Amino acid sequence: MTSIRHLCPSLEIKAQKELNEVPSRVSSDIQALRDWLKKQPHLKSVNPSNQWLIGFLRGNKFSLERSKGKLEMYYTLRTVLPEIYQNRDPFDSKIQDILQMGHYLPLKITETDDACRVCVARFNDTATKHHILDVIKVCFMINEIMLLEDDNYTIAGINTLVDLEGAGINLFIQWTPAIAKKVLTSVEKAYPLRLKGCHILRTPPGFETAYSIVKSFLSEKFKQRFFVYTKMNESVYNAFSRKVLPQEYGGENATSIQELIDHWKAKVESYREWFLLEDEQRSDETSRLGEPKTSSSLFGVEGSFRKLEVDIIYYYLYFLNSQIEIRIKMPQMEIRPLLPILKEKARKEINEEPDRIVPDISAIREWLEKQPHLKSVNPSDQWIVSFLRGNKYSLERTKSKLDMYYTLRTLLPEIFCNRNPFDPIVQGILKLGIFLPLTTLEREDSRRVTLNRLNAVESSNNRLIDVFKVVFMIIEILILEDDKFVIAGEDLVVDLDGVGIRTFSQFTPTVAKQTAAISEKALPVRLKSSHLLHTSTAFESVYSMFRMLISEKWKKRFNVYSRNLEAMYDVIPRTILPKEYGGMCGTIEELTDYWKIKVESYSEWFFREEMVRSDEALRPAQAKTTSDLFGVEGSFRKLDVD
Structure with a gap:
């Protein structure tokens, strides 16, 4: 493969063992990414x-x-975070000044040929001479050079020593929740960073305030790799070999901090x-x-973070004056703002009153x-407000649906458990494109159209229950992300072309x-309409059974077509449909x-949600069971056979 450095033998072995690198597949994998980008x-x-x-x-x-x-996120952030990813001329006077201060210095040597790269981040009070985002910009510039040049960095990973000696209120005031979230999203979701450890050294009074903000945005995996020390001690040297550390940090490396500063300044300029x-x-x-x-x-x-940012300043000053322990509670109100046209629809159709959202x-x-x-249930504000909107702000109906949702997560493990997006079964279903919400709307307040291609199930070996699992995974993402789906509702298109006994029997x-x-x-x-396309004779039996199980309100929203789709275009315009559907x-x-x-x-979200469900052993009333909710399965056996 052209334009790729050869690895030293020990790194080549590590890449194969730890990263699944197969030399004979590198060329085709790179080509697959290029084909996808195009x-x-x-x-x-x-x-x-x-x-x-x-x-x-x-x-x-x-x-x-x-x-x-990660590639998609990286190039997206280059567009939406210009304060970090644009105007990166190394000879810009601001960047020159930050480089001369040496805030971020990867060390030149590693302990062994296949050891991780050690980096020293020096965030003392001189970091506040410039805005923290300008300092972060330069740190990311150096990281990108390492991504291009340093095989130890990309294969063995990075072990970072963060020195906060001399850091004070001017630094922590800038480290707001909004900035923390942007920076940590870049680190964890955009860069291919193999963080092996982050060791925060010589923490000053009030550090816990800023640290609690950082931790709130980290995944559990990253949280476990953070370590805090109030001073240099043997625990630090257990994490970092003295052989690689500069003498200023008690190490044996003859390269001084100033020499590292000069090296990285010249490197970035090159x-x-x-x-x-x-x-x-970047993304368009x-x-x-x-x-x-x-x-x-x-x-x-x-x-939504402004009050907390003021609180950080207040509590930090209070801490310096009184030297008592403080705890800051993150704000609960984290809800996307609505477009004006959607806000009006929410007011008219689902009884949303902006000044009532927080108390509700x-x-x-x-x-x-x-x-x-x-007791395990602690959903986000966005999740709760979606349930409120889906129930037209009836608190009792919202409680009922939340209780039922978390109950079914316990009683129906075949649908609500093992929802790893990278599981081979889930991957296979995703590749078939069975359930596809359309990405275009007719208007900003239009309903979201979803396409359920059950015909794709017929030709596969997938179980229908696994297909429904993936369908509900996508619906949950819509509940979290899509205000049009939640407020305006859903128009469901179900394609039954070619669906036969194999699918219907399941x-x-x-x-x-x-x-x-x-x-x-x-x-x-909020199902507003359902359009069943390309129906067959066998479909009628299944459809009549399904209608017995849904409410009268939902029955009225089902429309059946055989082959003529023109009637559907009156409800769902051609302008938003894919080419395969005219x-x-x-x-x-x-x-x-x-x-x-x-x-x-959403793999992390599904992983975290795995254990968020009802504990029926603790329900005050009688524990719910599948028999309670769905009847005795034996009573269905004759109909199953029929």
Whole structure:
């Protein structure tokens, strides 16, 4: 493979053992990423080197899908975070000044040929001469050089020593929740960084305040790699070999801090042409297939953090004066702002009153805290407000659906457990593109159209119950992300072309009742219409059974077509449909790729949610069982056979 450095023998072995690198597959893996990039209309300016791409592959253990996810996030952040990723000329006077201060210094030598790279981050009070984001910008510039040049960094990983000696209030005041979230999203979700450890040294009074903000945005895996020391001690030297540390840190390396500063200043300057060329390599959000990404959609509303930012200053000063322990509670109110047209629809159709949202969310939280069987449940504000909206702000109906949702997560493990997006079964279903919410709307307040291609199930070996698992995974993402889906509702298109006995025979009364209960009684889904396409004779039996299990309100929203789709176009315009359905907006393949990456990006969320469910042993009333909710399965056996 051209343009890729050869590895030393020990690093080559480590890459194969720890990162799943197969030398004979490197070329085809890189080509697969290039082919994928070419299909992304919003990434048409992106044409990275082979060395850059293999850095992402190694940082993601050669998972093509995770590599795509991080590449997509990296180039997206280059657009939505210009304060970090643009104007990166090394000879800019501000950047020159920051380089001369030596805030971020990767050390030159490693303990062994295949050891991780040690970096020293020196965030003393001189870091406040410039805005913290300018300092972070330079740190990221150096990281990108390492990604291009340093095989120890990309394969063995990075072990960072963060020195806070002399850091004070001026530094911590700048480290707001909004900035922390942006920086940590870049580190964890955009860069192919193999963080082996982050050791924070010589922490000053009040450090815990800023540290609690950092930890709130980290995954559990990253949290376990952070260590805090008040001073240099033997524990530090257990993590870092004295052989590689400079003498200023009690090490034996003859290279001084000043020599490291001079080295990295010259190195960054030598990359001037690369940084200038890279300035235009970023996502074009106007060409994205789905909704354009913005700083608000990725990081929430910065205004929701303002009170906490004031509190940080107040509590820090209070701490310095009184020397008592403080704890800061993160704000609970983290909800996306609505477009004006959606805000009006929410007011008219679902009784949303902006000044009631906070007390209504608080009321739901207080109710949850009083439910002993829901002690593991602590949903986000966005999740709660979606349930409120889906129930037109009826607190009682919202409580009922939340209780049912977390109960079904216990009683229906075949649907709600083992939801790892990278599980081979889930991957296979995602690649088929069976359930695809369309990414385009007719208007800003239109309903979200979802396409359920059950015909893709017939030709596969997947169980229908596993398909429903993936469908509900995508619906949960919509509940978290899509205000149009939650407020305006859903128009469901079900394609039954070619669906026969293999699929219909799996849609037993038991499965039908379970999925109907999830859709109608557990999730806050506002189904406005359902359009069944390409129906067959065999379909009628299954459809009549399903209608017995849904409410009259839902029955009225089902529309059946045989082959003539013109009537459907009166409800769902061609302009938003994919070409395969007579539409004018993209293809099924593009939608499949989009939703596969989207579901994979939620792997941490699904992992955390695995244990969030009801504990029926602690329910105050009688414990719920599948028999209570769905009847005795034996009573369905004759109908199953029929």
